[in-house]
Amino acid sequence: MTALLSSRLRAAILVMASLAASLPAPAAAQQPARANSARPIGSPAEWLDPEDYPQQAILESAEGVTEARLEIDADGLVRKCTVTSSSGFAVLDETACLRLRQRGVFEPARNAAGERIGGSWSTRVVWQMPEDKRMPFPGRARVEFVMDIDADGNIADCEIVSMELPRGAPAxxxxxxxxxxxxxxxxxxxxxxxxxxxxxETTYEDFQP
Structure with a gap:
């Protein structure tokens, strides 16, 4: 997948968080204690990068916006991701939730007493292909399998010996x-x-033109 998304194909993946409801209001002098919502640690835009663009989606020139809601536990970990608005492509929605669950880290929500509690947080992942539509080469791959064919031409058995695929390639x-x-x-x-x-097998070798 790294070779697939080379410098010639830097697909734009933007994570736009709906932070308005997540950030606490500034403290006032006489203001009583208030509950705070969960908020991300670090930049959510770094949770997905161009290498996460699925190969299948690139081949189909699939673009769209995935809106998702994350359920955050009292330790600040993502326990569930629900797609609230689909991009129109299942592979983009599934990848968005997968990466958000894997990489999302939060300061957990707190109640009025300052105790950590579970909460939720919403975000949008914008999947956008670059203007350069040239087809990238796939990453290095190697597949070997053995097939036993009987005397009638039917497959009696089939065994995969090895399958090494680029990251993100459909297995x-x-x-x-x-x-x-x-x-x-x-x-x-x-x-x-x-x-x-x-x-x-797919390999790459240097040559002198």
């Missing part, structure tokens, strides 16, 4: 889709069973 199993093949034949034309080994 679809090559063994998941049922297929039927033309049977293998020996020199006499008799149908025979075969074991087929598939290897796919």
């Amino acid at each position: 679809e199993s090559p063994c998941a889709a049922p297929q039927q093949y033309f049977p293998f034949e020996d020199a006499q034309g008799n149908r025979v069973a075969k074991r087929v080994r598939f290897r796919f």
Whole structure:
């Protein structure tokens, strides 16, 4: 995914927090104690970065705005993320909530007595593709699997030997889709069973033009 989102493809991901209800009012001289809402520690805009833009969304040029509500516990940790308004793309909404749950850290809400309590916080994640629409190269990848084909061309067994994919790439199993093949034949034309080994690898090498 790092190679996928190179300097040529710096997708804009903006986290805009609705802080108006989260920040406490300034203390007044005679003001009684008030409850404070949960508030983020650090900048929420740093919780997502261009490398989080899903590969599937990039290939589809998917853009949109995900609005989400986070449930914060008394320790300031995100316990739940609910999409309150979809971007129109499930992969963007799921990624937004995943990263917000993983990286969101908060100063927990407090009641009037100053005790930590659970609370909630709302935010918007703006998924926006860059103007440069050139297709990036994927990151390094290596997939190897073995398929046993019986004498009728049916898959008798399929085993994944290794699957190394770029970060964010969809991990679809090559063994998941049922297929039927033309049977293998020996020199006499008799149908025979075969074991087929598939290897796919993406590498990058320097060259002198």
